[in-house]
Amino acid sequence: MTLLSVENLSKRFSSGGRQVAALHDVSFMLAAGETLGLVGASGSGKSTLARILMRLIPADAGRIRFDGEDWLALTGPELRRRRAKMQMVFQDVLGAFNPRATVASVLDDPLRIHGIVPKNERPKEIATLLDRVGLSASYAERSIREVSGGQRQRIAIARAIATRPLLIVLDEAVSALDVSIRGKILELLVELQEERGIAYLFVSHDLAVLRAVSHRIAVMDAGRLVETGTARQVIDNPQSSAARALIAAVPRFATGTSAGISEGHDS
């Protein structure tokens, strides 16, 4: 079943009198429970797409259907209610929070705002969320600045799943993490998807990361979506020069063998 369809999305920015076509006529679909990896060089328009999806910035043209609704037409309380169904994990989303905010308050916000559980059950729900992302309940009283980068991303994931979303948009969500921690976070995301049927739009400049988690991969180049296929098709038999350049940037892909790569869902 199609969860998300993006049709002919375009967005221009003007900076210093110069026009940049950050997105040009981008179309794709995402099924419920599917992971679409969105890859592209820096500046290719990935974050612009993520931000339009999250309704953080407007599009110039195009349509988005999400969960059966005209997503760009939603406004006010209607939009606030529906936002629970589409959550986001940025590279360091909690870094933007007040560093003195406690982990409990960061997780309590979405539960309160979206009325996920009754007030008296929220502390228990917070403990359950922490446990689900591999953190003990004692983390609740720590402040954001007291936890490591990897733990912060676990908390960001807990915050994203708190509202029981259908889709999580991840924008370079593991890019800043050490390789060993990154692997654990990717495992957690795959487990959560299998458990809850969440779809992911997984934005990364790193094909090796996307190979490990994506059912399909879409390749962006200078604001255009130039190629879409299964992870295996795109990596083993790239059709676009943009995909070939991204593959060449991953040493173990550039050898032309997939040996030693953790298997993705399409295998």
Ligand SMILES: Nc1ncnc2c1ncn2[C@@H]1O[C@H](COP(=O)(O)OP(=O)(O)O)[C@@H](O)[C@H]1O
């Ligand atoms: N707020 C903005 N103002 C002006 N230009 C922007 C803005 N946001 C993004 N851009 C430009 O749009 C293009 C795409 O940027 P972005 O979506 O951030 O790419 P990516 O996430 O793939 O690195 C780049 O040329 C970038 O400089």
Ligand SMILES: [Mg+2]
């Ligand atoms: Mg970006």
